[in-house]
Amino acid sequence: MKLQKNNMSKTVISGIVVILLILAIGLMVSCNDNGGSSESADSADSSADTSGVSNDAMAIAEARGLTPDDITAALKTFTPSGVHDEYIMFASGGHGGQVYVIGMPSMRIIKQIAVFTPEPWQGYGYGAEGTMEVLAGGNVGDSDLTWGDTHHPALSETDGDYDGEFLFINDKANGRVAVIDLKDFETKQLVKNPIALGDHGGTFVVPDTEWVIEGGQYGAPLGWEYASIDDYNEDYRGMVTFWKFDREAGRIDTDTSFAIELPPYWQDLCDAGKLASEGWIFCNSFNTERATGGVEDGNPPFEAGASQNDMDFLHVIDKEKAIEVAAAGKTMDVQGFPVIPLQTAIDEGLLYFIPEPKSPHGVDVTPDGKFLTISGKLDPHVSIYSFQKIQDAIAAGSFEYDDYGVPIIAFDDAVEAQVEVGLGPLHTQYDDKGYAYTSLFLEPAVSRWTLGGDFSDLHEEEDWTLVTKTPVQYNVGHIAVAEGDTVSPDGKYLVSMNKWAIDRFNNVGPLLPQNFQLLDISEAGTNMPVIYDLPIPDGEPHYAQIIKADKLDPWEVYPEIGWNPHTNSVDPNVVQLGEERVERNGNEVEIWMTAVRSHFTPEHVNIKQGDHVTWHITNVERAYDATHGFSIPYYNINLSIEPGEATTFEFDATEDGVFSYYCTEFCSALHLEMTGYMMIEPSE
Numbered sequence: 001m002k003l004q005k006n007n008m009s010k011t012v013i014s015g016i017v018v019i020l021l022i023l024a025i026g027l028m029v030s031c032n033d034n035g036g037s038s039e040s041a042d043s044a045d046s047s048a049d050t051s052g053v054s055n056d057a058m059a060i061a062e063a064r065g066l067t068p069d070d071i072t073a074a075l076k077t078f079t080p081s082g083v084h085d086e087y088i089m090f091a092s093g094g095h096g097g098q099v100y101v102i103g104m105p106s107m108r109i110i111k112q113i114a115v116f117t118p119e120p121w122q123g124y125g126y127g128a129e130g131t132m133e134v135l136a137g138g139n140v141g142d143s144d145l146t147w148g149d150t151h152h153p154a155l156s157e158t159d160g161d162y163d164g165e166f167l168f169i170n171d172k173a174n175g176r177v178a179v180i181d182l183k184d185f186e187t188k189q190l191v192k193n194p195i196a197l198g199d200h201g202g203t204f205v206v207p208d209t210e211w212v213i214e215g216g217q218y219g220a221p222l223g224w225e226y227a228s229i230d231d232y233n234e235d236y237r238g239m240v241t242f243w244k245f246d247r248e249a250g251r252i253d254t255d256t257s258f259a260i261e262l263p264p265y266w267q268d269l270c271d272a273g274k275l276a277s278e279g280w281i282f283c284n285s286f287n288t289e290r291a292t293g294g295v296e297d298g299n300p301p302f303e304a305g306a307s308q309n310d311m312d313f314l315h316v317i318d319k320e321k322a323i324e325v326a327a328a329g330k331t332m333d334v335q336g337f338p339v340i341p342l343q344t345a346i347d348e349g350l351l352y353f354i355p356e357p358k359s360p361h362g363v364d365v366t367p368d369g370k371f372l373t374i375s376g377k378l379d380p381h382v383s384i385y386s387f388q389k390i391q392d393a394i395a396a397g398s399f400e401y402d403d404y405g406v407p408i409i410a411f412d413d414a415v416e417a418q419v420e421v422g423l424g425p426l427h428t429q430y431d432d433k434g435y436a437y438t439s440l441f442l443e444p445a446v447s448r449w450t451l452g453g454d455f456s457d458l459h460e461e462e463d464w465t466l467v468t469k470t471p472v473q474y475n476v477g478h479i480a481v482a483e484g485d486t487v488s489p490d491g492k493y494l495v496s497m498n499k500w501a502i503d504r505f506n507n508v509g510p511l512l513p514q515n516f517q518l519l520d521i522s523e524a525g526t527n528m529p530v531i532y533d534l535p536i537p538d539g540e541p542h543y544a545q546i547i548k549a550d551k552l553d554p555w556e557v558y559p560e561i562g563w564n565p566h567t568n569s570v571d572p573n574v575v576q577l578g579e580e581r582v583e584r585n586g587n588e589v590e591i592w593m594t595a596v597r598s599h600f601t602p603e604h605v606n607i608k609q610g611d612h613v614t615w616h617i618t619n620v621e622r623a624y625d626a627t628h629g630f631s632i633p634y635y636n637i638n639l640s641i642e643p644g645e646a647t648t649f650e651f652d653a654t655e656d657g658v659f660s661y662y663c664t665e666f667c668s669a670l671h672l673e674m675t676g677y678m679m680i681e682p683s684e
């Protein structure tokens with residue numbers, strides 16, 4: 001009996017393996033059509049003869065205990081050497097302060113982009129002037145910050161579609177926003193929010209990326225003044241900030257940016273309207289109870305105090321009107337930053353509330369802009385609001401008012417549908433098949449449900465109904481669908497960004513990685529399996545966005561020798577081959593150095609203790625991937641100089657001695673010889 005069963009499963013597995021291998025070869029060939037290297041196209045062709053392979057594959061599958069589902073999953077994700085991924089995911093690195101760049105469906109981590117935290121591989125924050133200036137831009141007053149809590153990356157958009165040019169991300173801990181240029185995947189700017197120490201509802205871009213939105217979180221006095229918590233209602237406030245993005249310059253223009261003062265509810269996630277709702281901004285909030293905590297004094301703890309009300313408030317903001325009001329100067333000054341006062345926002349009719357159940361978290365606008373999905377963490381439903389109904393209610397003008405006088409649209413006037421999806425709904429994404437997906441933190445699972453309206457025709461099921469759920473491991477926060485926040489999502493893949501990994505990987509001690517799980521959502525109906533687990537050994541990642549890889553067009557090497565990535569032009573201190581020199585002017589020493597396989601020129605640098613040293617290096621290489629590193633011991637200097645890049649660092653020669661500088665990238669067979677001596681003669 002046992003034997004029979006074994007034989008049967010063997011036959012089933014071997015049949016599936018043969019079919020899937022044939023499929024896999026088809027897949028590999030079609031991947032190659034989409035930009036895979038020609039070598040791998042050859043290797044795919046040469047392995048087209050599957051006789052014998054199937055037996056080996058079956059034996060391997062058996063030895064490893066793989067089920068047919070496992071094999072299917074492997075074939076959907078395995079990406080041969082040299083073949084590129086179809087999608088690129090930009091994922092937050094949480095309180096690691098960085099951004100992860102991950103290929104999909106292979107789930108290979110391709111890069112980490114240093115954003116808020118110094119990072120040695122990229123030479124970010126270890127002397128290179130441009131990077132030091134970027135990091136300094138994010139300092140708060142006298143405090144030099146060396147980390148951030150990245151939450152929500154946002155790709156730049158043109159007409160509501162990702163355009164692959166820029167990436168923005170917020171730092172929840174310190175209320176900052178970063179600008180990353182996708183020409184070289186480097187952080188170009190950090191801006192500190194002048195009115196709030198923290199944030200959360202950002203970054204989100206409007207459909208043409210003219211504005212980058214940053215919503216607040218924990219209510220506090222604007223400009224982080226002191227005020228007693230007893231005066232919470234009067235002196236504490238919330239906010240949303242509109243950062244003006246100058247695409248030409250590739251920078252946020254802080255001079256034309258502004259904020260809106262909001263009641264001291266805890267603003268949570270935001271989303272920008274698109275198509276039908278273009279010109280509007282939506283932000284959730286919780287703790288409309290205005291609980292102030294103090295459990296140690298016998299007050300209800302925050303988690304209870306902030307969860308008493310059945311409803312909190314969705315903030316509905318007329319973006320165009322807000323821009324007009326700010327441009328007309330109807331603002332107050334907070335730390336030199338223009339802020340539209342709450343009363344002005346009310347008087348000008350640019351701020352409305354809609355009740356939303358219950359301790360909401362995510363708000364996500366549908367691809368056509370006609371609906372918004374709100375999930376309350378403590379309500380098993382998602383609530384779908386109709387933008388048209390919201391507009392009708394505003395036009396009808398029958399409001400109630402909150403304690404601060406903000407007009408409230410009745411829930412029933414705005415809601416289109418509610419779908420019971422399960423426990424702890426957090427975030428929603430959309431696909432190309434008329435489905436929405438909501439993460440269920442408590443179950444934990446990813447749910448799929450149907451949209452109504454114009455999406456009806458795309459799916460066979462009834463509108464606004466739960467279709468299926470896939471359990472995930474474990475405790476999912478955000479989910480991200482390929483091209484998911486655009487006006488035309490691709491669907492196909494969904495990544496479940498799980499906060500807990502527990503037993504999914506080898507035990508590596510009490511601190512465990514996060515677990516990104518890839519779900520195949522290409523098939524309509526009830527089948528959307530998990531096909532890959534990727535551990536993320538960094539801070540807790542929150543959100544991610546996934547772009548079609550062919551929309552990205554980064555440089556292979558910098559456009560010209562001597563390129564300064566921070567000015568986007570040839571640096572005045574470019575050093576061409578043959579122009580290397582050391583100049584001394586009193587105790588100012590200036591060095592012009594080149595780097596090329598496999599030497600630095602000059603190889604001797606003589607300095608006197610007490611000198612101030614300014615050192616320029618140009619990597620004069622034009623070859624793809626010919627990066628040189630440069631490090632000096634003791635002085636904490638560590639640079640990454642990519643092909644064509646020019647960089648500068650400065651230091652005071654306080655310590656005498658002999659210091660070997662060397663290249664930290666194994667760039668050639670004679671890389672170990674890519675070194676030199678900096679000799680600092682002691683002062684008398």
Ligand code: RUQ
Binds near residue numbers: 426427477478542543
């Ligand atoms: S928030 S899941 Cu910024 Cu949902 Cu983290």
Ligand code: CUA
Binds near residue numbers: 596629663674
């Ligand atoms: Cu350059 Cu090693």
